[in-house]
Amino acid sequence: MTTFDLIIITVAFLLGLVAAYLYFSQRISVIEVRARNDLERWKIECTGEIRKDSVNRSRSTLKGRISEQMAPLLPEFTYSPADARFIGNPIDFVVFDGYTKAKDEKGDAISVVLVEIKKGKGKLTREESLIKKAVEEGRVSWRTIVLKDDISEIPE
Numbered sequence: 001m002t003t004f005d006l007i008i009i010t011v012a013f014l015l016g017l018v019a020a021y022l023y024f025s026q027r028i029s030v031i032e033v034r035a036r037n038d039l040e041r042w043k044i045e046c047t048g049e050i051r052k053d054s055v056n057r058s059r060s061t062l063k064g065r066i067s068e069q070m071a072p073l074l075p076e077f078t079y080s081p082a083d084a085r086f087i088g089n090p091i092d093f094v095v096f097d098g099y100t101k102a103k104d105e106k107g108d109a110i111s112v113v114l115v116e117i118k119k120g121k122g123k124l125t126r127e128e129s130l131i132k133k134a135v136e137e138g139r140v141s142w143r144t145i146v147l148k149d150d151i152s153e154i155p156e
Contacts, residue, residue, distance in 0.1 A: 063119075064119055064122075065088075067117065067119050068086075068088070068092045068117040069086055069088075071092070071093070071115075071117045072084045072093070079095045079097055079113065079115075080097075080100055082099075082100045083095050083096050083097055083098070083099045083100055084115070090127050090128060090131060091114050091115065091116050091128060091131060092115055092116050092117045093114070093115040093116075093117070094112065094113070094114060094115075095112070095113040095114075095115055096110050096111075096112060097110065097111040097112075097113055098110040098111060114131065114132075114135060116128055116132075
């Protein structure tokens with residue numbers, strides 16, 4: 001094979017590569033345009049439905065939060081509403097059961113109860129389950145933290 005034949009083969013090969021590149025880049029452009037058009041059509045068709053779903057989820061969340069805060073006033077809540085303190089996260093309430101009676105000097109025992117409110121078939125989250133397990137296993141403690149009176153002693 002001569003040098004001229006090698007040059008012709010190389011040029012033909014390179015032209016083939018260029019032709020293949022141009023062909024496939026054209027095909028990719030067509031596919032991208034179709035995909036963009038399909039996406040835009042889907043957005044137009046489904047925007048109303050997506051918004052409606054979003055509003056419904058938002059309503060459901062709001063109803064759940066309102067229910068949580070109103071729970072002490074409902075018959076299912078077996079503790080005195082005056083003993084309940086709403087926290088909201090990671091649990092809904094800390095109930096100091098018997099606190100009101102103790103404050104009025106009519107009782108001498110207080111129980112601390114962590115309360116999570118669920119509506120319907122709601123399940124505990126992973127974090128709520130871990131808190132419940134900690135309480136059940138007795139991994140609950142008390143600590144008093146005394147702050148310094150002199151602010152000048154606080155390090156910068």
